[in-house]
Amino acid sequence: MCRLALKTANDPFSPYEVLEAMEAMKEGYDGSGLGLLLRGMEFEDFKYNPRFPILSGIAESKKAWKRLDRFMEDRGYELKYDHKFHTDRSHMDGKDRYRYFLRAYRMPEEFQGKPMGDKDKEDELMETRLALRQDGEKHGGDLSVFSFWPDVAMIKEVGWPLQVGNLLSLHDGQIKSRVCMAQGRQNTNYGINLYACHPFFVQGISTMTNGENTAFVPIRDWLLGQPFKGYMGYQSDSEVFTHILHYTLKQLNLPLQAYKHIITPLSLKELDAHPQGDFLKGLRNVCKRLIIDGPNAVIGTLPDETCLLVMDQKKLRPATVGGRQGAWAIASEMCGVDAMIPDRDPSLDFQPMREHTVIIPPARKELEIWSQYDQFPLSLAA
Amino acid sequence: MVPIRSVPIEPGSLTYHDLPWIIEHREDRCTLCGQCTSVCPKECLHLTYRRQRLPNLEVLSSKRGSEYRTFVGIRQRTDMVHSCIGCGMCAMVCPNEAISPVPNTVENRTLFLNNQKGEAYKRGGRRNTTGASLLDRIMFDRISMLTDPALDAGRHEFTLSTTIGRILSPEEYLKRIQQGGWIPPTREVFPFVIGSMSFGALSPNMWLGLLQGVAYCNEVLGIPVVMCTGEGGCPPWVLKSPYLKYIILQIASGYFGWDEIIRAIPDMQCDPAAIEIKYGQGAKPGDGGLLMWYKVSKLISRLRGVPEGVDLPSPPVHQTLYSIEESVMKMIQTLSMAFDHKVPVYPKISASTSAKSVLNNLVRNPYAGGLLIDGIDGGTGAAYNVSMDATGHPVASNVRECYLDLAAQGMQNEVPIYAAGGVGKNGNVAQNGMALIMLGASAVHIGKYIMQASAGCLGNEQNRCNVCNVGICPKGITSQNPKLYRRLDPDKVAERVAETFMAIQTDVKKIMAPLGRSQSLPVGMSDAIGINDKDAADRLQIKYVC
Numbered sequence: 001m002c003r004l005a006l007k008t009a010n011d012p013f014s015p016y017e018v019l020e021a022m023e024a025m026k027e028g029y030d031g032s033g034l035g036l037l038l039r040g041m042e043f044e045d046f047k048y049n050p051r052f053p054i055l056s057g058i059a060e061s062k063k064a065w066k067r068l069d070r071f072m073e074d075r076g077y078e079l080k081y082d083h084k085f086h087t088d089r090s091h092m093d094g095k096d097r098y099r100y101f102l103r104a105y106r107m108p109e110e111f112q113g114k115p116m117g118d119k120d121k122e123d124e125l126m127e128t129r130l131a132l133r134q135d136g137e138k139h140g141g142d143l144s145v146f147s148f149w150p151d152v153a154m155i156k157e158v159g160w161p162l163q164v165g166n167l168l169s170l171h172d173g174q175i176k177s178r179v180c181m182a183q184g185r186q187n188t189n190y191g192i193n194l195y196a197c198h199p200f201f202v203q204g205i206s207t208m209t210n211g212e213n214t215a216f217v218p219i220r221d222w223l224l225g226q227p228f229k230g231y232m233g234y235q236s237d238s239e240v241f242t243h244i245l246h247y248t249l250k251q252l253n254l255p256l257q258a259y260k261h262i263i264t265p266l267s268l269k270e271l272d273a274h275p276q277g278d279f280l281k282g283l284r285n286v287c288k289r290l291i292i293d294g295p296n297a298v299i300g301t302l303p304d305e306t307c308l309l310v311m312d313q314k315k316l317r318p319a320t321v322g323g324r325q326g327a328w329a330i331a332s333e334m335c336g337v338d339a340m341i342p343d344r345d346p347s348l349d350f351q352p353m354r355e356h357t358v359i360i361p362p363a364r365k366e367l368e369i370w371s372q373y374d375q376f377p378l379s380l381a382a
Numbered sequence: 383m384v385p386i387r388s389v390p391i392e393p394g395s396l397t398y399h400d401l402p403w404i405i406e407h408r409e410d411r412c413t414l415c416g417q418c419t420s421v422c423p424k425e426c427l428h429l430t431y432r433r434q435r436l437p438n439l440e441v442l443s444s445k446r447g448s449e450y451r452t453f454v455g456i457r458q459r460t461d462m463v464h465s466c467i468g469c470g471m472c473a474m475v476c477p478n479e480a481i482s483p484v485p486n487t488v489e490n491r492t493l494f495l496n497n498q499k500g501e502a503y504k505r506g507g508r509r510n511t512t513g514a515s516l517l518d519r520i521m522f523d524r525i526s527m528l529t530d531p532a533l534d535a536g537r538h539e540f541t542l543s544t545t546i547g548r549i550l551s552p553e554e555y556l557k558r559i560q561q562g563g564w565i566p567p568t569r570e571v572f573p574f575v576i577g578s579m580s581f582g583a584l585s586p587n588m589w590l591g592l593l594q595g596v597a598y599c600n601e602v603l604g605i606p607v608v609m610c611t612g613e614g615g616c617p618p619w620v621l622k623s624p625y626l627k628y629i630i631l632q633i634a635s636g637y638f639g640w641d642e643i644i645r646a647i648p649d650m651q652c653d654p655a656a657i658e659i660k661y662g663q664g665a666k667p668g669d670g671g672l673l674m675w676y677k678v679s680k681l682i683s684r685l686r687g688v689p690e691g692v693d694l695p696s697p698p699v700h701q702t703l704y705s706i707e708e709s710v711m712k713m714i715q716t717l718s719m720a721f722d723h724k725v726p727v728y729p730k731i732s733a734s735t736s737a738k739s740v741l742n743n744l745v746r747n748p749y750a751g752g753l754l755i756d757g758i759d760g761g762t763g764a765a766y767n768v769s770m771d772a773t774g775h776p777v778a779s780n781v782r783e784c785y786l787d788l789a790a791q792g793m794q795n796e797v798p799i800y801a802a803g804g805v806g807k808n809g810n811v812a813q814n815g816m817a818l819i820m821l822g823a824s825a826v827h828i829g830k831y832i833m834q835a836s837a838g839c840l841g842n843e844q845n846r847c848n849v850c851n852v853g854i855c856p857k858g859i860t861s862q863n864p865k866l867y868r869r870l871d872p873d874k875v876a877e878r879v880a881e882t883f884m885a886i887q888t889d890v891k892k893i894m895a896p897l898g899r900s901q902s903l904p905v906g907m908s909d910a911i912g913i914n915d916k917d918a919a920d921r922l923q924i925k926y927v928c
């Protein structure tokens with residue numbers, strides 16, 4: 001079973017805090033991998049402009065590094081900032097990496113005037129990421145790219161969370177963010193591959209999961225058949241959760257609440273009694289291929305810094321959310337929440353049940369707990 | 383020596399050990415009650431006078447020679463018309479266990495003579511091949527051991543239903559909701575459907591029993607089972623009853639019974655579950671339907687709107703002025719319209735290397751509600767032996783190919799694929815059905831299995847019984863002769879239908895729980911299955927396991 005931790009706060013904080021929470025939940029994973037996603041970035045040595053997309057990844061050799069440079073330049077990107085981690089290899093026994101990178105770019109001219117949310121712009125960012133990933137795969141995996149998006153950074157490495165944190169000196173306050181989520185992975189049956197580490201990312205949307213998605217293969221087959229190029233990868237069965245969330249929000253343009261209705265719809269009997277039963281029955285029917293299965297807690301964040309937590313239909317996995325105005329935490333174990341936000345009222349912690357979607361809106365004032373039995377917030381469902 | 387001319391030997395003469403089934407009769411147990419002879423559907427048993435020599439064994443006397451006694455004995459007839467079919471009814475009724483048929487393991491000479499009067503061999507049943515089928519050999523091998531608390535088939539809730547009818551892409555659905563477009567009708571049903579067996583092929587009691595059983599499954603057990611009529615219409619009292627919603631009405635090239643159905647539309651209390659258009663049948667691809675004259679009783683003639691006692695062949699093709707693609711399209715559209723676009727309409731074809739093209743045509747037809755692919759192991763009430771044994775395509779690879787083809791277009795399950803043909807052939811109905819579902823079928827149809835499980839059909843793949851075509855069904859399942867079908871108690875059939883579906887439901891859960899699946903039917907979950915045959919694994923794109 002994997003361990004998950006997410007913290008979101010108005011004041012940027014160091015990712016190391018989240019890694020310490022992972023340490024508190026140590027029993028549940030085997031150190032086969034750590035994934036980190038940061039959103040709402042702040043760099044100690046650079047005044048970051050959140051318009052600039054950040055490319056996150058690992059170059060295994062100088063050659064790969066050079067190729068990356070050339071590729072970005074040719075594509076019209078102008079490097080604005082190249083974050084250097086203070087790496088300290090003594091913490092790790094894994095193989096040496098040439099370069100962990102977080103690089104902020106100014107977009108090519110034709111995209112500069114376009115606002116975020118513009119489809120061409122978003123597709124360009126994704127296609128650039130995919131092209132680099134492909135390039136790395138073509139060269140024996142010497143280049144990995146995890147995300148390329150404004151205000152988002154990702155780190156993935158094999159090892160224990162604190163080990164990785166120390167390796168990259170994440171405690172030095174160089175990087176901070178308003179949202180940070182981390183997953184300590186227990187190796188399931190797909191081998192250790194950095195792309196298999198949660199969180200998964202596509203066009204600003206990211207999720208991570210503890211559990212196993214037993215309906216993975218049919219869902220993957222369906223997503224692979226869609227014309228959208230970003231639905232690829234699938235080194236992990238949990239990657240489809242991210243893609244379904246993306247599909248719900250970006251392709252179907254449905255509100256976040258629809259996600260739960262798609263991955264774990266209510267039963268037909270329950271929908272008979274639902275105020276928008278007919279619409280939701282139809283939605284369940286057309287999205288049947290995306291119904292997930294198995295024990296899962298899905299934690300995610302959206303481009304506007306909204307954070308969310310949903311459970312599988314049988315609530316076979318634990319997850320707790322807690323916090324106070326301005327700072328909230330979600331973790332697979334209660335002790336994880338304790339470690340991230342000790343100064344809260346724990347009696348107000350919430351453990352969602354099967355019908356709930358916990359939403360932490362960008363303002364971080366209070367939790368929104370939305371139930372599938374509630375009115376669905378969409379006029380066309382009426 | 384007896385002069386040879388006095389022994390009746392003709393080219394077609396047979397003796398009892400040339401026959402497929404040899405009757406073993408124990409004179410010492412038989413009380414000559416005559417029950418076996420009267421129950422035998424083939425009239426192959428007859429009473430004859432026999433003479434027995436009783437040698438005198440008085441050693442000390444000088445008297446020699448034998449005495450004779452005359453007695454009445456039971457013998458097997460050896461002509462083709464009366465050759466034993468191994469149904470075993472004689473054994474079933476014999477109060478003294480004095481008689482039983484035994485398969486002839488040496489040689490069956492009737493194979494060379496079953497073309498009497500120039501008629502090629504016809505029979506009921508299905509392909510005569512024995513042994514484990516490909517489906518029997520598929521294993522469910524992806525057990526969730528690492529991260530899952532195991533699901534409990536007895537305690538957890540499972541969603542087992544499947545959809546009949548066209549499924550829109552999510553984008554199209556939302557668009558139509560916004561613009562007020564037509565949403566194709568769908569039904570949520572149990573994924574094991576009672577396949578098409580016509581009122582005509584089946585006796586009235588069998589049909590009634592099935593219908594009662596289906597209604598019980600739906601209304602009492604909460605298992606949404608549906609059944610298909612087969613060609614030949616549906617009794618008017620059913621058409622006008624609330625049970626019609628459990629019925630898939632079939633239309634085939636003979637259009638038998640459709641006058642009655644169309645006339646009943648204004649009086650229908652509910653819509654039928656679906657309409658199945660039969661273009662082909664797995665057991666006899668490229669061949670039409672056939673109801674032989676023996677079975678065209680008064681009731682059947684009225685239902686089908688034909689004279690009594692004539693052969694009722696449906697042509698192999700739908701008589702139409704259009705090309706086949708157009709005909710399929712127009713027929714689907716017409717039938718959809720007849721029911722106000724509120725009933726899913728789907729075609730049934732025999733499994734074939736051309737199934738993929740049919741499917742791709744359906745993808746472009748917005749009214750097509752699925753595709754039923756019927757494999758070579760499907761059953762039938764009447765067909766030529768050569769069609770049954772040698773013509774057709776196995777269902778597994780055909781379904782798999784079609785599913786993968788849809789998946790490549792991101793459209794799997796939009797035109798749901800239903801599979802039929804040999805599901806439960808060796809009794810493993812849930813295992814066979816779930817294997818097909820994991821290969822990509824949205825549901826399976828079962829016919830012969832239901833006849834065997836719910837009515838005790840005696841047929842098997844060693845050509846036991848299989849006389850469904852000539853109206854002498856010894857169990858009264860496929861006969862229109864009241865003397866025979868009275869043997870079948872509809873209530874008992876209904877009971878067995880209910881028992882059968884309860885057990886299938888449990889088995890399905892027992893298959894799904896270890897795979898960690900409970901939220902939806904594992905359609906296309908090909909990572910969960912493996913087979914110990916490398917070639918089959920490659921062809922089906924599943925794991926080879928050994």
Ligand code: SF4
Nearest residue numbers: 422466467469470472
């Ligand atoms: S097995 Fe059937 S066909 Fe053969 S003798 Fe007995 S009753 Fe007649």
Ligand code: SF4
Nearest residue numbers: 412413415416418476
């Ligand atoms: S039923 Fe049995 S006892 Fe009666 S005649 Fe036949 S073999 Fe003899």
Ligand code: SF4
Nearest residue numbers: 839840841847850855
């Ligand atoms: S018992 Fe009836 S239905 Fe079964 S094989 Fe014999 S004739 Fe056919």
